Amino acid sequence: MLKLKNVQTFYGNIQALKDVTIEISEGEIITLIGANGAGKTTTLMAVCGIVPPRSGEISFMGEPITGMEPDKIVSLGICQVPEGRRIFPYLSVAENLDMGAFLRNDRAEIKKDMEYVFDLFPILAERRHQAGGTLSGGEQQMLAISRALMARPRLLLLDEPSLGLAPLIVKQIFEILIKINAENNTTIFLVEQNANLALKVAARGYVMENGRITLTDLSENLLANEEVKKAYLGF
Amino acid sequence: MDYFLELFLGGLTRGSIYALIALGYTMVYGIIGLINFAHGEIYMIGAFTALIVISVLTLMGMNTLAILVIAGVIAVIYSSAYGYTVEKIAYKPLRNAPRLSALISAIGMSLFLQNYVLLAQTSDFLPFPCLIPDFEFMEPYAHIIGSTEIVILITTAVVMVLLTIMIKFTKIGKAMRATSQDKTMAMLVGINVNRVISVTFIVGSATAAIGGVLIASHVGMINFYVGFIAGIKAFVAAVLGGIGSIPGAVLGSFILGWTESFATGYVSSDYEDVFAFLFLVLILIFRPAGILGRSEKYKI
Ligand SMILES: Nc1ncnc2c1ncn2[C@@H]1O[C@H](COP(=O)(O)OP(=O)(O)OP(=O)(O)O)[C@@H](O)[C@H]1O
Ligand SMILES: [Mg+2]
Numbered sequence: 001m002l003k004l005k006n007v008q009t010f011y012g013n014i015q016a017l018k019d020v021t022i023e024i025s026e027g028e029i030i031t032l033i034g035a036n037g038a039g040k041t042t043t044l045m046a047v048c049g050i051v052p053p054r055s056g057e058i059s060f061m062g063e064p065i066t067g068m069e070p071d072k073i074v075s076l077g078i079c080q081v082p083e084g085r086r087i088f089p090y091l092s093v094a095e096n097l098d099m100g101a102f103l104r105n106d107r108a109e110i111k112k113d114m115e116y117v118f119d120l121f122p123i124l125a126e127r128r129h130q131a132g133g134t135l136s137g138g139e140q141q142m143l144a145i146s147r148a149l150m151a152r153p154r155l156l157l158l159d160e161p162s163l164g165l166a167p168l169i170v171k172q173i174f175e176i177l178i179k180i181n182a183e184n185n186t187t188i189f190l191v192e193q194n195a196n197l198a199l200k201v202a203a204r205g206y207v208m209e210n211g212r213i214t215l216t217d218l219s220e221n222l223l224a225n226e227e228v229k230k231a232y233l234g235f
Numbered sequence: 236m237d238y239f240l241e242l243f244l245g246g247l248t249r250g251s252i253y254a255l256i257a258l259g260y261t262m263v264y265g266i267i268g269l270i271n272f273a274h275g276e277i278y279m280i281g282a283f284t285a286l287i288v289i290s291v292l293t294l295m296g297m298n299t300l301a302i303l304v305i306a307g308v309i310a311v312i313y314s315s316a317y318g319y320t321v322e323k324i325a326y327k328p329l330r331n332a333p334r335l336s337a338l339i340s341a342i343g344m345s346l347f348l349q350n351y352v353l354l355a356q357t358s359d360f361l362p363f364p365c366l367i368p369d370f371e372f373m374e375p376y377a378h379i380i381g382s383t384e385i386v387i388l389i390t391t392a393v394v395m396v397l398l399t400i401m402i403k404f405t406k407i408g409k410a411m412r413a414t415s416q417d418k419t420m421a422m423l424v425g426i427n428v429n430r431v432i433s434v435t436f437i438v439g440s441a442t443a444a445i446g447g448v449l450i451a452s453h454v455g456m457i458n459f460y461v462g463f464i465a466g467i468k469a470f471v472a473a474v475l476g477g478i479g480s481i482p483g484a485v486l487g488s489f490i491l492g493w494t495e496s497f498a499t500g501y502v503s504s505d506y507e508d509v510f511a512f513l514f515l516v517l518i519l520i521f522r523p524a525g526i527l528g529r530s531e532k533y534k535i
Contacts (some may be wrong), residue, residue: 048423074425086420088413090529099413102406103425147424 001026001187002047002078002155007056009039009046016042017053018211024155029181029188031198031219033232034208040191041083043208044157047189048080049073060155075103077154081161083191085144089133093124096132096143100150110150117146120176138169145173149180155187156180162194170194174201195232199223207232241379242500243493248384248453250492251391254485255446256469257476258398259318259439261484264473265415266435268334272341273321274443275466276348279459281314281444282451283352286363293364303366303452310444317348318440319433327429345463352459360458363451387449394442395485402481407434415479471515477528486526490514 002024009017016039024030034040045051047058049070058066065073079100088096097117101110118125121142127135135143141161148156158177162170178201180186192198199205199219207215207228215228222228256278263271285306292302325344329337370382402408414421414431422428450465451457468491476487491511498510518526 050419050422069427070422071425071427074423080423082420082423086417086423088416088420090416091409091412095409095412098409099421099424099426102410151425 001028001061002189003057003059004043004047005057005059007043007046007053007058009042009051009053011042011051016051016211017046020056020208020211020213022206022213024187024189026154026187027181027185028204029178029190029202031190031192031195031202031205032208033192033195033198033205035193035231038208039211040208041159042211044080044082044159044189044191047073047157048078071103074151077152078157079148079151079153079155080157081141081144081148081159083159083163085137085140087132087135087140087143087147089131091132092129093132093135093143094128096147097124097150100147103151113150113152117149120149120179121146138165138173141165141169141173145176153186155189157189157191159191160193161190162192162197170197177201195228196223196234237379238500242496244380244384244388245500246493246496247489248380248387248492249495250472250489251387252446252450252453252465252488253469253472253491254488255391255394255442255449256465257473257484257488258481259443260470260473261476261478261481262411262435262439265479265481266411266432267326267330267337269326269337269341270470270478271321271326271436271439272338272466273325273344273348274318274439275462275464275469276345276352277314277318277321277440277462278443278447278465279352279457279462280317280348281310281440281447282363282457282461283356284313284444285310285448285451286361286457289364289366299366299368303448306366307445307448310448311441314440314444314447315437318436318443321348322433322436327432345466349459349463356459358458360456363455363457365452365455367452383449383453387453390445390449394445398438398442398481401438407431411435468511471511474525475515475518477522477525480525480527480529483525483527490526 004020004022007017007020008015020043032040032043042051046053049068052067057064060076060078065076088099091099097114101113104110123139124143124146127139132143161173174197177188181188190198190202199222202219205217205219205222206213256274259274260271263269288306288309289302292305321344325340326337329340365383367383367386373382373385402411410421410426410431414426414428418428469488472488472491473484475490476483476485494510494514495507499507
């Protein structure tokens with residue numbers, strides 16, 4: 001479904017991604033793990049057209065999307081829940097959700113989807129008229145995921161959704177991700193530093209170091225891999 | 236009491252004009268963090284366009300109120316086209332350059348447009364016909380407020396209401412707010428940020444053109460330099476209210492209008508500008524972000 005082939009990305013003269021090749025099939029959950037500064041966020045931003053690759057190719061459903069404008073990429077069904085959540089702080093919860101559905105015009109269906117995410121996260125329904133910036137971290141993460149769902153994505157990219165959240169909330173959020181994947185067949189590309197958690201949810205994983213993919217395997221094998229254990233699992 | 240009321244309404248009228256211009260400054264700043272120095276010139280071009288249209292239509296012998304409306308509409312279209320083009324030529328290529336580059340480009344644009352109108356027209360003040368008739372129903376209040384002022388106040392109120400509805404409830408309005416809060420995230424939800432920026436320039440230019448036509452028929456003359464003066468005043472008003480904030484720009488404009496009006500009326504007309512700037516300095520000392528401004532945290 002999504003293919004990155006030999007992607008190289010630069011910030012000025014600094015190379016952030018080196019020869020990155022990743023492939024995801026429809027309906028899969030895969031994860032990309034790596035330390036701080038490895039290039040995980042850059043990978044997602046490259047897919048979304050925010051940091052276009054200098055060379056290499058990105059394709060979605062067989063069509064090249066390299067160098068496409070970000071709004072065109074979203075219109076194909078690729079949505080990101082970015083690092084730090086990036087809720088529009090002065091828009092209300094409902095308006096944040098409206099923004100998620102920005103490219104859609106089917107009002108009745110949008111309304112239905114809003115009910116659907118309120119069902120997933122009832123706390124958002126309670127807070128619907130509150131400014132996004134006043135929500136707690138966990139609520140903001142729920143809102144960020146809901147906002148992405150409002151676009152009815154085919155591919156959902158998540159950048160460290162567990163960061164800074166209490167274990168109970170993290171558990172709740174991951175259960176919902178699994179549910180979304182199962183119910184809507186939404187493909188999920190999960191970036192995490194919490195490798196233990198990510199590898200339990202995802203079927204396969206990629207390990208990134210200094211902008212390079214150094215390892216890729218089924219999650220169960222990565223969980224058993226000595227190097228991965230030492231570097232990312234903390235034992 | 237009548238004198239106080241006269242000054243109050245006079246200040247309100249001035250404030251309305253400042254507000255129509257200040258909106259453009261504050262909206263553009265809110266979206267791309269740029270002080271658009273060429274904005275005053277857009278307003279000046281609006282007034283000149285109207286003058287040309289009025290001259291032609293008057294020769295054709297049309298009804299005055301119809302002339303004013305047609306001239307206003309054409310001025311709005313023309314100024315919007317200028318605003319749109321200025322952004323595309325002078326600011327868009329510098330979107331990712333340091334802020335100072337775009338600022339210098341804006342000053343350059345301002346000088347260019349002034350001199351362009353200077354060459355195309357003349358440096359002399361040109362008389363601008365007042366096309367607003369003295370309404371009969373206004374007669375009993377004529378010593379407090381004139382018909383032109385009433386038209387200015389009503390037009391401004393209508394523009395403000397329409398703009399508020401647009402920003403608060405329409406899709407493009409919400410996209411404008413989202414873009415001003417987080418441009419990258421706006422792109423990630425599928426907003427075409429370039430289009431939002433263009434719309435912002437068009438809307439800001441349109442309101443400035445309305446201000447230009449109204450004030451020109453109020454004052455009765457224009458030259459190539461009027462945009463600069465009015466632009467600086469409106470800019471002060473926008474900073475006073477908190478640049479980036481739309482209600483702030485309106486509030487700052489009214490405060491500035493009243494300050495000038497009362498200072499002129501009760502103290503001396505020589506000190507009009509002194510009072511305005513004194514006020515600005517005082518407010519910025521106690522509230523650096525302006526009256527309704529937000530702290531820098533979320534201004535992107
Ligand atoms: N806007 C930028 N300008 C310059 N360099 C950047 C920029 N963003 C990221 N980098 C650099 O690119 C490299 C990869 O950063 P990236 O944010 O993709 O890492 P990451 O894996 O997401 O890290 P983290 O786990 O901390 O989020 C880092 O060395 C970082 O310093
Ligand atoms: Mg990151």
